[in-house]
Amino acid sequence: MPEEIRIEPLDQRKVCLRRKRYREQLPQQLGHIPVEWRELLARWVRRGGNSRWETLRNDAGVTGIQLAQSLLDWLLREGWAVVVEQRQHGDWWPLSLELRNLPQLRAALGLSDKAQDAQHWQTIREELKVFCDNCLTPALLALDELPPHRALARYDLIAALKHWQDAQKSGTRRDFALAARDDTKGVSEAEWNWLEQTLDLAEFRIERHTPLLLISASLTLTLPRGQLDLSIPPDFSALTPATLKSVTAVTGSIRHWQLVENRTSFERVARQREQDVGVIWLPGFPPSWWRVSVGHLLDIVPAPAHLACDPDPAGIAIALKAAELWLERDLTWLPWKMSATDLAALRVRKRLLDTDRLLITSLQQESALPAPFLELIGWMLEHDEKGEQEGYL
Structure with missing residues (x-):
C-alpha cells in the first residue's frame, strides 16, 4: 500500500533530486508469482542483489520493459526491494534497486547462497x-x-x-x-x-564408444557361438574387448607379434605382414582395456614381441609400458624400427621440447633399458631432435 512505503531524501538540498523508497517491514514469504517474474527475478538475484535499474531492465530485453517495471513495483510494494530514484523532467525515475532478505529470496527461487x-x-x-x-x-x-x-x-x-x-x-x-x-x-x-x-x-x-583392438593374424578364434577366421580380411580385423574375452581357443600359430603405434604405419605393416606374424595396433600409452585384451590373447597365443613406436622419448615410454605384458608372462620382447639409424634416416625431424628432456631424464633412470633405446636417447640428446615412425614404416 502506498502509505506504508517510506520515502527518505538522499540530498541535503532545498529541492531533493534523489530519494530512497522502501517498506519498513521485511518480507518472509515470496508466495506465488508469475513464471516470467520468477525467471527475471532469479536473474536479478544472481547479479548480487544491488544493481543499477538500467542493467536490470536490460535483463528483460526490449520486449520486456513493462514486465521489468511491473516486477519492480511489486517488489517495492511487498517489501522485497529498496528503490533509489532520481528526479528528472519533473518526475521520479528508478536509478538502482537493492533486493532485501536475500537468503530467503534465494531459497524461495531455488538459488544457492x-x-x-x-x-x-x-x-x-x-x-x-x-x-x-x-x-x-x-x-x-x-x-x-x-x-x-x-x-x-x-x-x-x-x-x-x-x-x-x-x-x-x-x-x-x-x-x-x-x-x-x-x-x-x-x-x-x-x-x-x-x-x-x-x-x-x-x-x-x-x-567414447566401444573400443576396438585392431589386429591382423592368420588365426581362427573359437567363441561360444562359433569361429572367427582373422585371415579372411585382406588388411586387419577390429575386435571388441568382449569378443576377445569370450575367446576360448585359437587355431594357428604366431612366430612373433608386431606392435605398431602409428595408425598409418600399422595399416601398412598389417597389409604386408608375413604369414606367421601377428600385427596389433598400439594406441599410444596402452589403456587398461587394451592391456586386458592383449593380455588375454597372449595367454592363449604366447609369442615374443617386436615393438615399434615413434623414435622419440614418448615412444620409448610407450614401448616399455606395453612390454610389461610380455615381461609378466616371461615372454621376450625387442624394440623394432626404433633405432638411432632409423631416426637419422628420417627426412623430417623435430626439435626436442622441454617435456621431452624431462622424460629422457626419467627414462635414463630405468635399470634395464635395452641397448637400442640407450643409443636412440644418445642420438636425440646429441642432435636435439626426435621423429615419427610414419616417415619410414
Whole structure:
C-alpha cells in the first residue's frame, strides 16, 4: 500500500533530486508469482542483489520493459526491494534497486547462497578426500579451482568414478553417465571436457564408444557361438574387448607379434605382414582395456614381441609400458624400427621440447633399458631432435 512505503531524501538540498523508497517491514514469504517474474527475478538475484535499474531492465530485453517495471513495483510494494530514484523532467525515475532478505529470496527461487555453497563444498571435499586415491587426486584439485557452486554440481562425478573403479566396471561414456546419474545423457559435454582435461578416462575403462583392438593374424578364434577366421580380411580385423574375452581357443600359430603405434604405419605393416606374424595396433600409452585384451590373447597365443613406436622419448615410454605384458608372462620382447639409424634416416625431424628432456631424464633412470633405446636417447640428446615412425614404416 502506498502509505506504508517510506520515502527518505538522499540530498541535503532545498529541492531533493534523489530519494530512497522502501517498506519498513521485511518480507518472509515470496508466495506465488508469475513464471516470467520468477525467471527475471532469479536473474536479478544472481547479479548480487544491488544493481543499477538500467542493467536490470536490460535483463528483460526490449520486449520486456513493462514486465521489468511491473516486477519492480511489486517488489517495492511487498517489501522485497529498496528503490533509489532520481528526479528528472519533473518526475521520479528508478536509478538502482537493492533486493532485501536475500537468503530467503534465494531459497524461495531455488538459488544457492555463495557462503553456504562454500561451507557445503568444504564439508563434501573432506568426505571425498577420505576415499579418493592417488589417481583421483588431480580431479579433486581441479574441483578446488572451480567456484563452490560448480564444484558441488560436479563432485558426484568423482564419487561415481570411485565406485566405477572399485567395481572394475568398463564401458562407454553413456554407460558411465547411466551409472553416475541414472541417465545416459546425464553428463553434459562441458562436464565430459572437464573430466578429459583432468583425468585419463581410459584408465577408468571409459571410452567414447566401444573400443576396438585392431589386429591382423592368420588365426581362427573359437567363441561360444562359433569361429572367427582373422585371415579372411585382406588388411586387419577390429575386435571388441568382449569378443576377445569370450575367446576360448585359437587355431594357428604366431612366430612373433608386431606392435605398431602409428595408425598409418600399422595399416601398412598389417597389409604386408608375413604369414606367421601377428600385427596389433598400439594406441599410444596402452589403456587398461587394451592391456586386458592383449593380455588375454597372449595367454592363449604366447609369442615374443617386436615393438615399434615413434623414435622419440614418448615412444620409448610407450614401448616399455606395453612390454610389461610380455615381461609378466616371461615372454621376450625387442624394440623394432626404433633405432638411432632409423631416426637419422628420417627426412623430417623435430626439435626436442622441454617435456621431452624431462622424460629422457626419467627414462635414463630405468635399470634395464635395452641397448637400442640407450643409443636412440644418445642420438636425440646429441642432435636435439626426435621423429615419427610414419616417415619410414
